[in-house]
Structures are given as structure tokens and as C-alpha cells.
Amino acid sequence: MAMAQAKLDATDARLATLSLPTGGWAEAARRDALTRVQATGLPGRRDEYWKYTRPDMLTAATAAEAAIFDADEAPVFGEVDQLKLVFVDGVFDAAASDDLALDHVRIERLAEAGSADIHWARDLYGTLEIAGQTPVVRPLAALNTAFATDGVLIHVTGAAPKPIALVYHHSDPKSDVMLHHVIRMDAGAELTLLESGPVAARCNMVMEIDVADSAAFNHVRVQGRDHERQAATHIFARLGQESRFKSFTMTANGVMTRNECVIELTGDDASAHVAGACMGDGDFLHDDTVFITHDALNCESRQVFKKVLRNGATGVFQGKILVKAGAQKTDGYQISQSLLLDEDSQFLAKPELEIYADDVACSHGSTSGAIDEDALFYLRARGVPHGIATDLLTLSFLAEAVEEIEDAGLAEEIVTRMEAWLARRRG
Amino acid sequence: MLEIKNLHVELEEEDKQILKGVNLTVEAGKVHAIMGPNGSGKSTLSYVLAGRDGYEVTEGSATLEGEDLLDLDPEERASLGLFMAFQYPVEIPGVGNMTFLRTAVNAQRKARGEDEMSATEFLKEIRAKAKELQIDAEMLKRPVNVGFSGGEKKRNEILQMAMLAPKMCILDETDSGLDVDAMKLVADGVNALRDEGRGFLVITHYQRLLNHIKPDVVHIMSNGRIVKTGGPELALEVEENGYGGILAEAV
Ligand SMILES: Nc1ncnc2c1ncn2[C@@H]1O[C@H](COP(=O)(O)OP(=O)(O)OP(=O)(O)O)[C@@H](O)[C@H]1O
Ligand SMILES: [Mg+2]
Numbered sequence: 001m002a003m004a005q006a007k008l009d010a011t012d013a014r015l016a017t018l019s020l021p022t023g024g025w026a027e028a029a030r031r032d033a034l035t036r037v038q039a040t041g042l043p044g045r046r047d048e049y050w051k052y053t054r055p056d057m058l059t060a061a062t063a064a065e066a067a068i069f070d071a072d073e074a075p076v077f078g079e080v081d082q083l084k085l086v087f088v089d090g091v092f093d094a095a096a097s098d099d100l101a102l103d104h105v106r107i108e109r110l111a112e113a114g115s116a117d118i119h120w121a122r123d124l125y126g127t128l129e130i131a132g133q134t135p136v137v138r139p140l141a142a143l144n145t146a147f148a149t150d151g152v153l154i155h156v157t158g159a160a161p162k163p164i165a166l167v168y169h170h171s172d173p174k175s176d177v178m179l180h181h182v183i184r185m186d187a188g189a190e191l192t193l194l195e196s197g198p199v200a201a202r203c204n205m206v207m208e209i210d211v212a213d214s215a216a217f218n219h220v221r222v223q224g225r226d227h228e229r230q231a232a233t234h235i236f237a238r239l240g241q242e243s244r245f246k247s248f249t250m251t252a253n254g255v256m257t258r259n260e261c262v263i264e265l266t267g268d269d270a271s272a273h274v275a276g277a278c279m280g281d282g283d284f285l286h287d288d289t290v291f292i293t294h295d296a297l298n299c300e301s302r303q304v305f306k307k308v309l310r311n312g313a314t315g316v317f318q319g320k321i322l323v324k325a326g327a328q329k330t331d332g333y334q335i336s337q338s339l340l341l342d343e344d345s346q347f348l349a350k351p352e353l354e355i356y357a358d359d360v361a362c363s364h365g366s367t368s369g370a371i372d373e374d375a376l377f378y379l380r381a382r383g384v385p386h387g388i389a390t391d392l393l394t395l396s397f398l399a400e401a402v403e404e405i406e407d408a409g410l411a412e413e414i415v416t417r418m419e420a421w422l423a424r425r426r427g
Numbered sequence: 428m429l430e431i432k433n434l435h436v437e438l439e440e441e442d443k444q445i446l447k448g449v450n451l452t453v454e455a456g457k458v459h460a461i462m463g464p465n466g467s468g469k470s471t472l473s474y475v476l477a478g479r480d481g482y483e484v485t486e487g488s489a490t491l492e493g494e495d496l497l498d499l500d501p502e503e504r505a506s507l508g509l510f511m512a513f514q515y516p517v518e519i520p521g522v523g524n525m526t527f528l529r530t531a532v533n534a535q536r537k538a539r540g541e542d543e544m545s546a547t548e549f550l551k552e553i554r555a556k557a558k559e560l561q562i563d564a565e566m567l568k569r570p571v572n573v574g575f576s577g578g579e580k581k582r583n584e585i586l587q588m589a590m591l592a593p594k595m596c597i598l599d600e601t602d603s604g605l606d607v608d609a610m611k612l613v614a615d616g617v618n619a620l621r622d623e624g625r626g627f628l629v630i631t632h633y634q635r636l637l638n639h640i641k642p643d644v645v646h647i648m649s650n651g652r653i654v655k656t657g658g659p660e661l662a663l664e665v666e667e668n669g670y671g672g673i674l675a676e677a678v
Contacts, residue, residue, distance in 0.1 A: 373480070378517040378571075379527065381477045382587060383505035383535035392530065396521025396570075 007041040013061040014042055018147045024115045029126035033145035036130075040137045049136055052316040052348040053287040057230045057256045058140060063176035063202030066228035075167070076196040076222045076417060077410070082165040083107075085152060089170060089200050090177030092150055104158030104189070110151040110180060121153045121182045128208040128236035132262035136291065141234040141260070144206040148180035151206075156189040156215075168197035170226060175200035181207040185215035187240070192218040192407070198226035205233040213240040213267055220410050222417065223259075224252035227283075231257045241267030241296070248405045250414050251278040251286055252421050258287040265292070265299040265327075275304040275404035277414075279421050280313030280345075287316035288336070294327040294360075303334040306401040308394055309345035310425070317349040317366065325356040332362035339397045340370055341390075387426040394422055428626035429453040429476075429509075429595050434487035436468075436475050436651075445471045447651035448487065453595065453626040460629045460637055462665050463648035464674075469630045470514050472648075473599045477511040478504050491595055505531075506538035508594030512584035512601045514630075519571035524583070527571050528553065528590055535591060556589045560616055577604035585616040596620070597628045602636040614639030634666035649674050 003011075015037070020030055043055035057064060085107070086096040092109045100107040113119055126145040132138060154164065166181070177200035185191060189212070199205065211217050223231065231254060239245050251257055263272045278286045292301045307315035317336040338347030349366040371393050379389035395418060402418075405411040429452065436446035445468050453459045461469055475482050476489055478501035489496045491507055499507070519527070533543040544552075557567055560582045572580050581601050588596055598617070602610050617627065617640050629640060637645075637659065645661040646653045647670070655661065655673055664673065 372519075374517045375519045377479050377501060378513070378519065379522075379531070380501035381479075381505055381511060381513075382527070382531040382591065383502050383538065384527075384531050385502045385534055385538075386500065388530065388534065389502075392522050392527070393519070396519065399521040 003041045004044065004046070007044040010044065010059055011037065011041040014059055014143075017061050020146060021114070021149055025117060025119045025122040026114050026125050029122075030146045033126055033129075033142045036133070036142045037139050037146060040139050040142075042139050042143065049289070049318070052318070052350075053258055053285060058202070058204070058232045058258065063174065063230060064228070065173045066170070066201035066226060066230070068170055068173060069198055069226035071225070073420060077165055077194050077413065080163060080165070080194070080410070082163045082194065084165045084167055086167045086169065087150070087179065087199070089172050089175035090150060090179055090203065102164070103161050104156060105160050105164070105191070106155040107164070108153045110153055110182075111149055113153055114149070119153075120155060120184060124182050124184060124208055124210050125180070128210065128238055129206060129234070131238070131264065132234070132236045132291070138234060138260060138262070140204055140232045141206050141236070144178045144180055144204045144234070148178040148206065151180040151182070154181070154183045154191070155186070156184065156191045157186045158188070159190040160192070163192035163194050165194040165196070168195070168199040170198035170200050173201060176202045178204045179206070183207065183209040183217070185209065185211045185217055185243075187212045187214055189215045192220070195219070195221040198224070198229060199231065201228065202230040203232070205231070207235050209235070209237040209245070211237060211239045211243040211245055214242045215240065216244040217246070218406055219247040220405055220407075220414075221247070221249040222414070223249060223257060224254060225421070227253045227255070229254035229257065233259045235261045237263045237272070239263065239265045239267060239270040239272060242269045243267060244270070245272045246404065246406060247274050248401070249276045250417065251276065252417070253281070253284065254286070255283050256285050258289065260289045260291075262291045263293070263301070265294050265296050265301065268297040269299065270296065271300040273302045273404050275401045277306045277398045277401040277418070278315065279308045279418065280310070280315065281425060282311040282313060284309075284313040285316065286314070288319070290319040292321050292332070294321070294323045294330045294332065296327060298329040299327065300331040301333070302404070303336070304401045304404055305336040306398050307338040307347060308341065308398065309338055309347065310341035312344035314345070315347040317347070317351070319350075319364070320352040320354065321362055321364070323355040323357050323360050323362065327357045328359040330357060330360040330362065332360070334364035335400070336366045337397070338368045339394060340368060341394075391419065391422040391426065395419065428455045429489070429491055429628065431489045432487050434472075434475070434489060435485045436471060437483045437485055439481050439483050445651055446475070449651070449653055451646065451653055453628055455626055456623045457643040458621065458627040458629060458640060459644045459646060460631060460642040460662060461646045461648050462631060462662060464670050467648045468651045469648055470599055473511050473597045473630065476504075476597060477501055477509065502534065503538070505591070505593070506535045509597070510588050510591055510593035510595065511597040512581070512588060512599060514599040514603070516572050516580040516584055518573045520573050522571050524567050524569055524571050525553065528587060531587070532590055553586075553590060556586055559619070560586050560612055562586055578606060578609045581605055581613060582609065585613050589616060589620065592620070594624065595626045595628070597630070599630045600632065602631050602633060610636060611639060634662045637662050647673055
């Protein structure tokens with residue numbers, strides 16, 4: 001079918017602002033990605049996959065400006081013993097970053113390593129992204145593969161002695177950024193990756209993670225608290241036998257955030273957990289779009305998404321579990337819930353199961369509700385003021401998602417941030 | 428202590444009158460009991476006093492030590508010293524029992540302009556009180572009332588009461604669902620709190636509880652009113668003959 005003219009025009013307008021980087025091992029992948037974007041066009045309002053979230057802000061030729069957010073609290077994870085990699089408006093800042101040396105880990109900057117002719121990342125860059133384009137296309141991710149010039153390439157060969165933290169700073173109100181990270185986890189390797197801070201006015205982020213047999217990848221991401229942010233992120237992961245993958249995202253604020261997570265369980269006995277807790281107030285749209293494919297025996301996957309919405313904020317969840325023929329003994333779980341703190345806010349959810357194996361256990365549930373009045377009265381009757389009681393119940397609503405974070409210290413820090421977010425809004 | 432005058436209450440949602448002129452005064456240091464048939468309005472009275480939404484007071488007043496209760500938020504009433512043990516304690520998943528109680532204790536202290544209780548002090552006190560009520564440490568850590576048996580929920584109410592040390596305690600059928608031993612524990616918990624400065628309003632269907640918690644005054648409530656008031660012998664009469672005679676006489 002021919003592409004609608006409007007979509008074609010929008011895609012052309014966006015592409016006209018970009019120029020394809022040339023040279024180095026990534027060039028072929030970039031050209032291929034550009035061809036794919038041209039073939040599908042960027043997401044449009046009529047696309048089924050963008051039914052609940054208008055892609056316009058994310059596809060516009062130029063980004064809307066976003067005010068620089070002045071943080072009034074210490075940086076998230078600031079106290080964690082970590083190897084810090086800093087990006088300012090999407091550009092790696094070596095001076096602000098730690099030394100890249102870490103046992104069992106090789107860290108390189110895409111902008112530098114990209115000019116080489118041969119590199120391990122060549123086998124992964126754009127490869128997992130392409131795999132994630134079927135059965136649903138994700139043109140923003142292809143756009144990123146084509147044009148992203150910075151990011152990190154991380155090769156983990158054993159147990160990383162401490163977490164790697166990607167710390168983002170937004171300093172130019174007009175910055176429009178694409179970052180592409182590639183992570184290769186060798187068999188048995190272990191890594192915790194942290195991400196935090198406002199990236200840019202608009203950002204398009206892709207992370208490709210190859211988790212080999214028995215490797216364990218832990219990811220904890222905090223988006224926000226910048227209010228005018230427009231973000232499209234994609235995580236593409238491929239999981240080998242007995243590997244473990246965990247990703248948790250806390251999102252606070254931002255006018256538009258679409259987080260896509262595409263995971264393929266390709267080795268037996270692998271496990272993937274994806275969780276998110278988002279808190280939106282006012283002009284806020286947050287979309288979690290998750291696609292988990294089970295293509296091996298006895299794998300487990302778990303999706304836990306919680307959204308707290310107030311003052312007309314919108315939450316979207318599209319989550320799918322696809323169990324391929326032969327993927328017996330699959331254990332798939334998915335829950336998406338919203339807590340609507342007022343009647344103006346809304347939650348739109350599309351949970352899906354598609355199963356081609358007969359010996360599987362899959363469940364999904366989606367709910368939308370208000371604060372439990374009986375519980376609220378109970379707390380107040382014991383002397384807990386209305387605002388604090390509401391916050392306690394809100395945190396308890398979010399708890400199931402936070403519990404997906406393996407490290408207790410990181411989980412605690414997330415809860416503290418959530419408490420603070422709520423306390424700032426307490427009437 | 429607690430003074431209720433000519434209290435008339437309707438449901439907000441439907442045009443239904445439930446309390447039709449309740450008059451009741453509980454003096455400091457005294458235990459009053461209310462008995463009465465199902466649906467006579469006993470729980471409604473305790474909810475209205477505690478400040479639950481959904482009721483409209485159309486006439487009358489309720490004061491605690493002279494302070495008008497009816498215009499206050501539930502938390503303000505609690506901080507003034509009013510406590511209601513729920514007939515059906517609410518389960519709150521995700522909120523730890525300890526966190527909840529400590530938040531409550533300190534919120535009340537703050538509202539009264541007192542110093543907050545330190546974590547160690549709180550822990551020491553709650554452990555001692557939980558032990559008396561045979562509530563184990565593991566139960567304290569669990570989310571509020573989640574997975575508690577009926578009897579455990581009721582004991583948890585008494586634990587909260589003991590920690591909050593209120594001036595006026597309303598117990599709505601705290602004995603129902605309790606086995607004989609648990610009833611004794613609960614009664615001991617209540618008796619331990621009895622003192623000059625504290626009033627109790629004990630709602631019950633059974634004389635048995637009143638053997639353990641000796642009331643000074645017994646009221647019979649029927650159809651939204653207190654229809655008879657007497658001494659402890661009134662409870663014995665109900666136990667023996669039911670409400671028939673008393674209600675016929677009251678009409
Ligand atoms: N929210 C409500 N909606 C409808 N009816 C109500 C509501 N609350 C109370 N009522 C009605 O008011 C009357 C009094 O109820 P209440 O619970 O106060 O009785 P009670 O004396 O506590 O009874 P029990 O001994 O069974 O606990 C009943 O007829 C009850 O059905
Ligand atoms: Mg009742």
C-alpha cells in the first residue's frame with residue numbers, strides 16, 4: 001500500500017534535517033536503517049500502534065523547546081558506587097565522566113569506536129533493532145540506528161564489579177538528541193546499568209542488549225523530572241539460555257514519553273522482567289509499549305506497570321506476550337494498573353496475548369481505579385492527615401513495580417524519590 | 428467526655444434516616460455499652476462520630492470534651508483523642524502495619540504540638556504491647572490487616588488503641604468473631620487502658636464481653652434511638668429474654 005501523503009511529507013521533512021554519518025563499520029547498518037525508515041515512513045496518527053499516543057511531537061522536523069529543569073534535590077543514585085558516564089545534550093563528556101577502565105568490562109564511545117573498520121558491535125548494532133521490527137514496525141528506532149552518532153558500546157565478559165551509570169544532562173533548551181547504546185553480555189557476565197537525568201529537549205534513545213547464556217543484566221532507569229521533555233526510547237534485548245534480564249523504569253513528568261521494550265527469549269530457561277512506575281501531573285503522556293516473544297522452552301516473563309495520574313495526565317500501556325509454537329512451559333505474567341487521582345486523568349490499556357503453544361501459563365490483567373476510600377478513611381481515623389494517607393496508599397499502589405528492582409538500596413532510593421514527588425504536590 | 432445530643436443522621440446517597448435523635452453522654456472514667464438489634468444504627472453512630480463520609484447530620488450535636496466533633500476531619504477527631512475500633516477493620520495492601528502505626532502516632536503528636544516518638548521508643552512500646560495481645564513480630568511487619576484472621580484483625584485494633592492512647596474509645600463489636608481466649612485478651616487490653624480520664628463506648632451483641640469489661644451503663648438502641656438505659660443488669664436481661672420485651676415496653 002502506498003504511504004499516505006501526509007506521512008510521506010512528515011518523514012521527508014524530518015529526514016531533511018538530518019545527515020547520515022558515513023564511514024566506519026556502522027555505515028552499512030545506517031544505510032539499511034535509512035532505507036527502512038523511507039519505506040515505512042515515521043509513525044503517523046493513523047497507525048494502529050500509535051492509536052493512543054500521538055507521535056507528532058516525536059516525529060516533527062524540529063523539536064519543541066524544553067525549559068532546563070533546575071533540580072532541587074541531589075542526583076539520583078549519586079551515592080551509589082559506580083562508574084559514571086556523562087552525556088550533555090547527548091554528547092559524551094569525558095571530563096565529567098569516570099575513567100572507562102573496569103574489570104571484565106570494555107567501554108567505548110560510539111562516536112569514537114564508530115570510525116574503525118572492524119568492531120564487535122558491528123554484529124549487534126541495528127541487528128537487534130531489526131529483529132524487533134517484526135511483526136510491528138518501530139520506525140523511530142530505525143531512524144535512531146541511521147542517525148545516532150553517540151552512545152556507549154559496552155562489552156561485559158564477567159561480573160562487573162560495580163554498576164555503570166549513564167548520567168544525562170540537559171543544558172540547551174533546543175537540544176534534539178539521538179543516542180544509541182549497544183551492550184554485549186558474554187556467557188555468565190553480570191552488569192547493572194543505571195540511567196538517570198534529563199537527556200535533552202527531545203530524545204530518541206535506543207539500547208540493544210545481547211544477553212548470552214547464563215548472563216544477568218539489570219537495568220534501573222529514572223526519567224525526569226524535566227517537565228517539557230519529549231522522549232521516545234527503545235530497548236531491544238535478546239536472551240540466551242538461563243539468562244536473566246531485568247529492567248525497571250521510573251518516569252516522573254515529561255509532556256511525552258514513549259518507552260518501548262522488545263524482548264526475545266531465544267534460549268531455554270531464560271527470564272525477563274520489565275517493570276515501570278510512572279507519575280504524571282497535568283500535561284503528561286506516558287506510554288509503555290512492551291513486546292515479549294517467547295521462543296524457547298521453560299522461560300519466564302513478567303511485566304509490571306503502574307501509573308499514578310493526576311490533573312488530566314494520560315497513561316498508555318500496550319503490552320504483548322507472544323508465545324511461539326514450541327515454546328512450551330512458558331510462564332508469562334503481565335499486569336498494568338493505573339491509579340487515577342482525579343476524574344480528568346485517563347489510562348488507556350491494550351494487553352494482548354498471542355499463544356501458539358499448548359503447555360503454557362500466561363495471565364494478564366489491567367485495572368484503573370481511584371484511591372480506596374475505605375482504606376483512606378481507616379488511615380485518617382487513626383490520625384493520618386488526608387494528604388499523607390493518600391501518599392501512603394499511592395506508594396503502596398506503586399510497590400509491586402518497585403519490588404521488581406533486585407537491589408534493595410536502589411529500590412529504596414526510588415521510593416524516596418517517589419515520596420518526594422508526592423510530597424511536593426501534597427495539598 | 429463524649430456528649431451526643433438529639434443526633435439525627437441521614438444517608439447522603441439516599442433519602443434515608445438512620446439515626447433519629449440519639450442522646451448519650453459518656454463521662455470520663457466510665458464504660459458505657461450499647462446493645463441493640465441488627466440494623467438499629469450502632470455502627471452508623473460510631474462512623475458518624477469518627478467522621479466517615481456519606482452521612483448527613485440533619486440535627487443535633489456531638490462534642491468531645493466540649494469540642495464540636497461534627498465539623499472536623501477524621502484525622503482531627505483522632506488527634507483530639509477519639510478512637511473507633513472498626514467492626515470490619517480494613518485491609519491495606521502495601522502499607523506495613525508498623526509504618527502505618529508509627530505514622531499515625533506521630534501525626535497525632537504533631538497535630539497536638541507534641542514531640543514525635545523516636546523510632547527506638549516506638550519499637551520498644553509496640554513490642555511490649557503486641558506481646559500482651561499475643562500479636563507476633565511477623566504480624567507487625569505485614570501489610571495492615573492483610574491476611575489477618577478475623578480475630579487477629581480485632582486484636583490489631585486494640586493494639587492501635589493502646590499505642591494511640593486515646594481519650595474516648597468506641598469499640599464496634601470488637602468481640603464478634605473472637606474465640607474465648609482472644610476475647611479475654613481483648614478485654615484485658617481494654618481494662619488495662621481504663622482510667623479516670625478515659626471514656627469507653629462498647630458496642631456489642633453479647634453479654635459475655637461485658638463479664639470481662641464491666642460496664643457502668645448499658646444502653647439499648649433500636650431504630651436509630653436509645654430506647655432504654657440502665658445498669659449492667661440490662662445486658663443480662665437482653666441475654667436471657669432478647670429484645671422483645673424491652674422494645675415493646677419502650678414503644
Ligand atoms: N451506606 C449505607 N447504605 C445503605 N444503607 C445503610 C448504609 N449504612 C447503613 N445503612 C442502613 O442503616 C441501618 C443501620 O445500620 P448499622 O450498620 O448502623 O446497624 P448496626 O446497628 O451496626 O447493625 P449490626 O448489629 O448488624 O452491626 C441499617 O438498616 C443499614 O442497612
Ligand atoms: Mg454494626
